Amino acid sequence: MQINFIENKDQLINICQQFSQSEFLAVDTEFFRQTTYYSILALIQICDGKQIAIVDPLAIDDLEPLMDLLYNKEITKVFHSARQDMEIFYHLKGALPEPLFDTQITSALLGYGEQIGYAPLVKQLLNIELDKSQTRTDWLKRPLSKKQIAYAADDVKYLAKLYPLQYERLEELGRLQWLENDFNFLTDNATYAPSPDTIWRKTKGINRLKKQKLAILKLLAGWREELAIEQNRPRRRVISDDTLIGLCNNPPADAAELQEHHGLSEKFLQYNQDIILSLVEQGLKTADKDCPRLPPIIKLSQNEEALADCMMAIVHLSANENNISPQCLCNRKEINALIKGQRDLNILSGWRNELAGKSLVDFLSGNSHLQCSSGQLEMPQNI
Structure with a gap:
């Protein structure tokens, strides 16, 4: 796949025009954040599945053609673990590129594990071993070596291959709508706005x-x-x-x-x-x-701890049945809060409620139970 190193505005305008009709773009950034509050953007990598652009923001003063491309709402922007990238774009533009697709979040819904890294996901889905030698490289140093450029290109080259595979599988399972709240969080300005008061x-x-x-x-x-x-x-x-x-x-x-x-x-x-x-x-x-107050620390009695264990078992049962990560549904902290009567919880909204939330509330209310049958834990629908 052709790699284009973009280091002047004419090159940037040209490549952005070529990408402008794409249905999706795989996007990644390289940055440095050790001595500053805001990340220093060092590279922006983009791939449409046919060619790759490595944009050098240190060499180009005016990135507006690129911003126009990334903020085009007709093009889906594909990231892996988008949060830090989105924070950079929020600081640059005061707004966020959307629509968005995050392959790390979708991986949890497809049974590849919670917060799986990019390299392990590429290995699982594409059976390709990525070079990790440049993980700790100094992306602000110029000139970049051929090895650095190839490494940066790989971050979007295979991301562009993962996206259609994951999208198709989500469509088959009827899970595309499940992602709406998680993706909305990533494209909400409030997620990245500085918050001195809190x-x-x-x-x-x-x-x-x-x-x-x-x-x-x-x-x-x-x-x-x-x-x-x-x-x-x-x-x-x-x-x-x-x-x-x-x-x-x-x-x-x-x-x-x-x-x-x-x-x-x-x-x-x-x-x-x-x-x-x-x-x-x-x-x-x-x-x-x-005076400000800390959220109360939830302390469970011994009986409540046992109850929480049973409820986590229900979460695991549902996760196994649907081939997703249990952490994608609910964690122990939410279970503890549920036992103590809190109801404004993720597990009780949307698809999570359908998969496990209702079962947890039924169990708490005494309307369902767990049982062991043939050495397997199960939850009958009726008692």
Whole structure:
């Protein structure tokens, strides 16, 4: 298959015109994200099943012809594990390319395993062993070697072969509609928009905090996120999670106490100590009723743990009957929530509800049971 290395705008316009009538395009990106908040885009690979384009965004200032192609709603964009690629496009354009097809998500619905990697999937479906020697390559370095270009091309060459195979199989099984919610999540701007107001929930060590200490964390973590975005630096390089937790556990009352905290350089405090002290003070003054709260930790009794085991068995039965991954249906956390009375759960909506959710609710209500027959676990339809 022909590989076109695209490094100027004329070449880009030409290849985009050639791709513009395609029904689908296999797409992948290479990027670098160690010293920045946003990923640095290093390559964009595209394949229509006939030829491959490797676009060098470091050499082309104006990528608008490519953006027009990728955001064409008449063309399905095919990714494998699309989330990071979509995050890059959201940052570039403030919107997301759609419609989308993710071969990793569909693989779980076709029985190839949960979150299967691209290389194992190519091996399973196409019986081709991919070269993995360039996995940790520096994609920002130029010029790229022939081996690097070939490796990047393979990421879309076989993706373009996987798509029709998976689409046809999903159609045969009547499962195309099952993907709608999962794909909608990937093409929802809210999935990728920065969230300074809620980022505190992702802080390591958060379970040690309560009330005003959580209020301090919410304020500091939100400010850190905004600063990280403004400076385009990883949030951990602005202030580490450990340092944030330390500030919450031992709130500094003044500059002297603040300087005693580890992880805050003199230069950093020179510019930021006033805002940190102000946010700490604001958090301490937060009324109990206004303090953020962590979601309750679900604790099951011994009987409930046994019940959860039985319900997970039902999930596995349904998964086996439908040749899909159990994790694609439901996890233990959702089962625990279901036992405790929560009903706003993925397992109780759409196709998941049809395959397993209704059976789980029936079992909880005493309207069905599990039994062993001829050494096999089964769930009779009626009792």
